[in-house]
Amino acid sequence: MSSSIAGIEKARIEACLKAETARFIDRNPRSRQLGQEAKAHFPDGVPMHWMTDWGTPFPLFVAEATGARLTDVDGNAYRDFCLGDTGSMFGHSPAPIMEVLARQGGHGLTYMLPTEDVPVIGRLLAERFGLPQWQVAATATDANRFALRWARAITGRPKILVFNGCYHGTVDETFVRLRDGRVIHRPGLLGQVTDLTTGAHVVEFNDLPALEAALAEGDVACVITEPALTNIGMVLPDEGFIEGVQAACRRTGTLLLIDETHTISTGPGGWTRKHGLSPDFFVVGKAIAGGVPCAVWGFTDAIAAGMKIAREKAGPGHSGMGTTLSANALALRALRANLEQVMTDAAYDHMLAMSDRLAAGIRAVIAGNSLPWHVSAVGARAEFVCGPVPPRNGAEAAVSMHGDLEAAIHLYLMNRGFLIAPFHNMTLTCPATTAEDVDALVACIAAACGDLLAGA
Structure with missing residues (x-):
């Protein structure tokens, strides 16, 4: 030894x-x-x-x-050099965020109604990240969870695909791993009732043939991935790999979700904008509002149209998406300030x-x-x-x-x-x-x- x-x-x-x-x-x-x-x-x-x-x-x-x-x-x-494990990636208490906290504190923090910041934020997000449609959540976990629900509702397919070693917050379906070629629950998972292995394919990052074989089964609603794995150590993509994932999704009618909660470190528009990717869904959380709890998720006009059809089919009732504090007034004001004045x-x-x-x-x-x-x-x-x-x-x-x-x-x-x-x-x-x-x-x-x- x-x-x-x-x-x-x-x-x-x-x-x-x-x-x-x-x-x-x-x-x-x-x-x-x-x-x-x-x-x-x-x-x-x-x-x-x-x-x-x-x-x-x-x-x-x-x-x-x-x-x-x-x-x-x-x-x-x-x-x-930890910066709240990304939550304070733009520094602790940036001056524009401090101004928001002081100003908004006397005008109410949450109403479950939109504010005048909303149209400006929508324009800023579309300009920065390239997707036209947006929603706001409290955390990236929520944003990922909601987007995956929509992906299944739109496609009518039951499964998602994740990469071994992935991290997407605490989204249940992503708590799976590969062991000797077999899909298992992530070690250490507590209190899990349903068998998550029945709802997800798992392949190794940078293995395009394995991804293509899994998508060929026709049951995958969405591939969810970071552009580079960042929570099992750093795993960078081979040249052309993410582009190959995107192409395979297009060929098989599978939706693609890029989670940039960590890789927003790449640049003002994240890895997605820098490398010219065009995902169906895009998620970023943690640092997006300067440390105030907030996440955003964007999607294409085609996804928005699919959402409308899925809603009409489901009929009235609770969609299973959204939380009361999502897009609260304080988060919206901080989000706008961060986009305009901090993430420059x-x-x-x-x-x-x-x-x-x-x-x-x-x-x-x-x-x-x-x-x-x-x-x-x-x-x-x-x-x-x-x-x-x-x-x-x-x-x-x-x-x-x-x-x-x-x-x-x-x-x-x-x-x-x-x-x-x-x-x-x-x-x-x-x-x-x-x-x-x-x-x-x-x-x-x-x-x-x-x-x-x-x-x-």
Whole structure:
């Protein structure tokens, strides 16, 4: 049995993890106390269980955050490259969003009625993303769920197709995986009553023949995919793959949903606009309203016509889509401000330049230490992976995940004032990120590698 993982001795990983865990405990007494107090009414001391996924001995409690900086309740300051796992991709509390919060607060937050922002938002979304018709939801999970319902209603087909290792929020039908060529429920899934494997085909990303074979069965209403997988590590598409998926959908009468909740990091119009894609549905959430809960989903005029026919066939009653707080007045006002004033070309130019600088710096650290690692990037999103070759699908990406090694690196960075995404080694840069921030993170990653390689 190998004594090393991804070029690092297991003993060094264990020693680093132990030392950094002790250091975290010492520097965060107030967080520890709050975590204990919160356990009286919140399991594990957190209001949402993902908040325990940082690999820390107890949750880190936050006092405040602005721009690319975050401060915890113990007064420790952080350069934030996680940015709320994309929710604050344009920085914490951008000034236009702060103005919205102050102004709208005295005029009502939700009415279940439209506001004068609606026609402007529709025009902005159509101009930016290229689809003519839009709806607003509270989360990308909801937007994806609603779009898939419509796809089945319009086509009369029962199934969807997803890629192994995909992530589309908590949409039930997407919680499936491939194991030895067989579709299974995603490991760890709780409380599932129906058999999700009967409602979805699963194929590997970048396997166009497998996709075409599945679509040939004629029972797939919609293919739902990110342009690049981003939640099982980073898996970039082969040249022409996404275009091949789109063409296969057109040939078989299958609808295509592009979920850009993460890949909106590509540019102002996302991967879809940059690469000239033309999906039937388009979804983006999290960051679209500057951190205020909101998501949008767009679709073609043909889909809108199909929706009308499906509604007429179904007759009166509840469609199973929509929530009371969807498109509330506060979310709409923040959405408009974000589109007009925050998600600008200039903001993206800066974010992309900073992410390029970060990726180049980390590649230099990897090369300088002769580590079998690599860096992948999608616009302002970059990730260093503890594996030698960029994966082409979810199965390969899963093999490159090394829990203890990643936990040791994350704690090392956190203890020295840097936050990156907790789930793997992913970073985001925002309009407030500076070159000095980037260079400091690169230096800290270099120091972490030095400590992990000590004595090698």
